[in-house]
Amino acid sequence: MNILHWSPRSPYVRKVMVAIHEKGLTDEVETVRTLADPMVPPKDFFATNPLAKIPTLEREGAPPIWDSRVVMEWADLTSETGPRLFPADPETRLQALTDEALGTGMIEVGMALLIERHLRDSKRQDPRVFDVCTTKFTATLDYLEGHAARLEARAFDAGHLSVGVALCYLDFRFGDLEWRKGREALAAWHEGFAARPSVVATEFRDDPRPAD
Ligand SMILES: N[C@@H](CCC(=O)N[C@@H](CS)C(=O)NCC(=O)O)C(=O)O
Structure with a gap:
């Protein structure tokens, strides 16, 4: 196994x-x-x-x-x-990989923000990290709003998967961001993503922390 x-x-x-x-x-x-x-x-x-x-x-x-x-x-x-998930056609594959990297990049920004917020000693927190992370979230979400039609047009692949999961992660950890506000096209695309059985079956959850 x-x-x-x-x-x-x-x-x-x-x-x-x-x-x-x-x-x-x-x-x-x-x-x-x-x-x-x-x-x-x-x-x-x-x-x-x-x-x-x-x-x-x-x-x-x-x-x-x-x-x-x-x-x-x-x-x-x-x-x-x-x-x-990783299409054979070269141009489609590059688009899939680029969107895959964009979704993963959003997750990386979220991780950096989470570490700064919750794991860093409050005296050593750097406000620039908060600013940069928020700026990158906004820029990426605005970009995706402008490219929602492109996402809709392509068959489901690793790019959709990664971007979709990154948006689910924003809902899970950064609800205060209200990323759907003013981004109706992206929100509509994500609604379809969130309804996929694979997504429904793998919900985020704050389980008890296992023993070290
Ligand atoms: N580039 C890696 C990142 C994986 C990653 O950072 N996972 C986190 C959990 S969300 C982790 O294992 N963190 C522990 C650590 O960084 O030591 C991937 O895409 O799988």
């Missing part, structure tokens, strides 16, 4: 979980709850992934792999079922 180091809080893991559902691989992957704390990484995990990050997939009979995009590629390569 393949083992996925997993958390219901992680947006990177959620990308992979949506991919696993889309590709019909849920019976091929067992999830194990793994703590991913950048300030206190779990020591045992370094032997599996030297970066001690999730998602990490321990494959049956093959070396482990990590990074959400890589594990999504694994899902796409492993199963013919469902949408082709």
Whole structure:
């Protein structure tokens, strides 16, 4: 059996979980709850992934792999079922990869903001981090609003998946941002994304923190 180091809080893991559902691989992957704390990484995990990050997939009979995009590629390569997440046509693939990077980039901004807000000692917090993160969120969301028709026009792929999960993550952690306000086209596109069974089945959740 393949083992996925997993958390219901992680947006990177959620990308992979949506991919696993889309590709019909849920019976091929067992999830194990793994703590991913950048300030206190779990020591045992370094032997599996030297970066001690999730998602990490321990494959049956093959070396482990990590990074959400890589594990999504694994899902796409492993199963013919469902949408082709990384399209073969060169231009379509580049668009998919660029949108994939945009969604992941939004998640990275969210992570930076979360660390500054909640993990950094309040005396050492830097207001510039808050400003830059908010500016990047706004710029990316405005860009996506302008490109919602382009997203609608392309068949579902890794780009949609990544952007869609990033927006779900904004709802989960940054509700105060009210990202839908003035962005009706993006909100309408995301409504369709959020209704996909793969997305419904993988909701974010603040579960109890596992023991270190
Ligand atoms: N580029 C990686 C980022 C993964 C990542 O940073 N995951 C977080 C959990 S949301 C983590 O493992 N953090 C622990 C750490 O940074 O030590 C990916 O796309 O999978």
